[in-house]
Amino acid sequence: MLTINNALQWWARNRQDAVALSLGGDTVTYGDWLPWIDRVAVLLEDAGVLPGDRINACAANSLEYCTLAFAAMRAGAIIAPLNTRFTPYELCEIIKDHGSRLIFCDDAHALKCADCGVPVRAIAEVLALRHGGKARPAHDPLPDSCVVIISTSGSTAKPKGVMFSHRTMLSYITANAMEDGALRDGGGVIVVAPLATSAGMVQLVHYAVLGCTLYLEPLFDAQLFLDILVEKEIASFSGAPAFFERIAALPTFKTADLSRLKFVAVGGARVTKPLFDAWAAKGIIIRQVYGQTEAGGNSTVMPGAFAATFPEKCGWGGIFTEHRIVDADGNELPPNCEGQIVIRGPATMLGYWNNPEATAETIRDGWLYTGDIGVMDELGLITFVDRLKDIIISGGLNISAAEIERALLEFPGIEECAVIAAKDERFQETPLAIVYGTSPPDVPALIAHCNARLADFKVPRYVAVRNQPLPRLATSKISKPALRAEYADAHLILPKVR
Known part of the structure; x- marks a missing residue:
């Protein structure tokens, strides 16, 4: 079956002793992680969770949080992470909209969700099931079932819930592996984004499906990250330009051995020439990416062969993903004309949770209207210009x-x-x-x-x-x-x- 959990079963058999997750020195292998996920899935079923039910999580990144997410998918439920920085009012508004069955919280955030009208469970219950016998969940996941609802980052007036299925997430991951291959045979990656965000949850699923070792760092510390890049077999590192700038500013950066890195990418903002040059001097070409939550992640990555020549551009789409630049009426524009970026591909969201109007406005005739302005050159390479909402009309x-x-x-x-x-x-x-x-x-x-x-x-x-x-x-x-x-x-x- 084309499901995320099937991929974990594969790695549990074929890389039983390979480390799946590492946080603060605590690790769990794929061979131990899969039965832990199954035990938590049975816990959810025993608590009355049915296929399609929403399970919220409001907690800091942890091994048990990752396990809860995959256990919810295994039980046929939908994991809907909550931003720990939201106020109780904001959290309750989202939880009410989700119609959630349960909320799992750590001690630091339980009180925020206490008055939302949904039973609150301690995420420590997940940790308590880390060791035990084999368990067999009653439900078998289906490829087109929704598995994740990720709230948009908050750059809009009210967060919208972006829905993904097993199939959409696996389409994104499969294309990514086919296009580049840097992680086709596993390898180490660093994940610092909160699991409540697309950058956190999508990366968690992405790299686990590829059988990687995920280093989950709760906070960005430039020296710690550089140490991990040097000491561990890190094959891929992605993030905002600020991460790369702070690492490059360290006195130890020039002598650091980063030869294991195969793929380095930046999103969210353009790379400055000094930053590009600092990493290029070490033989590492930073590749620009473009994407958004609704597109399933990065919808285009600058091909390695062109990245040094066009460092400000972000590629021509994916192996299964198309991009166009259109005018206000949806008409495709010729090369080098600014317009809205639209995307069509198998990783695109199912839609917005409980919001058919916003879904219809965003997805039209199979194309995702991003609300972003870009330019496409004669080669088909895209340059991100700005967000439509960040345009000042003077x-x-x-x-x-x-x-x-x-x-x-x-x-x-x-x-x-x-x-x-x-x-x-x-x-x-x-x-x-x-x-x-x-x-x-x-x-x-x-x-x-x-x-x-x-x-x-x-x-x-x-x-x-x-x-x-x-x-x-x-x-x-x-x-x-x-x-x-x-x-x-x-x-x-x-x-x-x-």
Whole structure:
């Protein structure tokens, strides 16, 4: 059967002694993990869980959390991870929408879910079943059953639940293995993203299905990550550019032996030339990726043969996945024209949980409308430009926030920045730059720097200098919703800088 659990059964037989999960020195092999998953699946069935029931989890990354996720799938249920950073109100709103059967929490988050009207179980119950005899769950998973609901990252007003089945997730994984092959024979990977996010849960399923060893690090520490990359047989490492920048800034980076790395990729933002060059000097070519939760993960990865020549581009799609650039009416655009990126492929989500209207708006005639702006060149290579929602419309002109952000990050001393729309009496909207750095920047010099790189209408009219890093989502992306709320009245408070 084409199911995720069947893949784990394969590795339990063929790589019984290979480490599946490692966290803080604690490890579990594939041979021991599969019976643990089965015992927890029987626990769920004994608790009245039926195929299709939703099981929420609100906890930090752990071996037992990973086990619960696969046990829910084994029992025919749907694992629906919850963001531990959400408030009790937000959590209860999602749980109510899911109509959940059970919630599993660790001690740190149990109180948040206590008043949501759904029985709360301790995730320690999963840990207690780590050792024991064989168990046989009553249900056999079906390929097209929904297995996961992942809430969108929160960059929209209200998170939507993205649904995946065994088949959609396995289609993504199979294509990934066929296209590159870096992990076709297993190998080590590092997973730092929370399991409540697409980056966390999709990577967990992806690498477990490929029989890899997953190093689950709860927090990003640059030196620890570099040590793991050097000491363990890590074949693949992916993450936000900030991860790579902090590792490259370490004094030990230049002498570190990273020869085992076969695949290195960055998503969420473009790689700067200094960052690309720092890793290229060690023989490692960073490859740009593009994707989103609704697409099942990364829908395109820059081919290794072209990555050094076009480091800012992110490939031409996957072996089973097509991309187009379309205008506002859905018409395909010619090369080098900006438009919305649309995707068609077998890894695309089933739809949004309990939200047919949003599903119909996003998936049209089999194409996923991403809400992202991109350009496709004559070779078919895609360049991500910006999110549609991050476009600032000033006096009828479309301004890409990402384009301004790239210019700001080239100014000495600026470590983080975000550009959002500020209200403007004349133009309705105008760019507001929010910056944080090692020392407060010279704002007039910063504006002169932008004037040298950007058209006049793109140069920020307001600059907010922060003395602390910018807020981030659970996915480590900068939280623009939080910044928009914080700087809603910036036009009344901040002086115009030009």
